[in-house]
Amino acid sequence: MASEGRRPLVAGNWKMNGLRSSIATVEAIRDGLSPALLDKIDVLICPPATLISSCVAAVYGTPIAIGGQNLHARPNGAFTGSISAEMLADLGASYVIVGHSERRAYHYETDDGVHAKALGARRAGLRGIICVGETMEERQQGRALDIVRAQLAIGLPKGATAADTVVAYEPVWAIGSGRTPTPQEIAEVHASLREMLDKLVGEEAHRIRILYGGSVKPSNARELMKVENVDGALVGGASLVAEDFLGICRAYEE
């Protein structure tokens, strides 16, 4: 449950999916969210960078936020193909995902790199969503908590606040697999992350949101979102289908 006044955040990560025709999905999400629900939760869509501008236009005048999926740590320079936090902010993005496990696995991102990117996000006034998560092998070795705590301790910028930082726990083995940890397993990791946040930033730890991500669907969202210290969801596959993403948002309806 998002408690202690933390406002839930339901975020969609489209990954490398979406053409201009996908703006219809954003419009359907926009039109399907009731004012009463938007009073209770924050909603964010992170499309590929190519669609950020048109998504920003589609949600103009609503509280729905648009974010990037990755950034370069530097503000500008000779980094062919890269996009800086300033460029994302310039398009109207207000969040950016940092250190997603797919970036770590396929683009060799390290915890130090995640830290540099999170600083870049803060520099440009974006909220960084810092992702942590263990592999199945690490879980089986009993190392899940050690892994995610270390990822957080290195990745999180000094003095992080709820205004510039969100944490997302995404077990690598739950992403796109249809498998999720049990509510007890999620509660254990989120409590441990909250405790680590407390060590790192003190009181502010109780204001920083910790999302759960990995195979969140309308059918399991209610159960997962009421786990203690779960302050929302980071949704992959189900965020590509307006009705599914809306179904997850509606877990917060009652």
Ligand SMILES: O=C(CO)COP(=O)(O)O
């Ligand atoms: O990686 C994720 C979100 O960032 C989760 O993806 P799925 O919801 O497709 O498992």
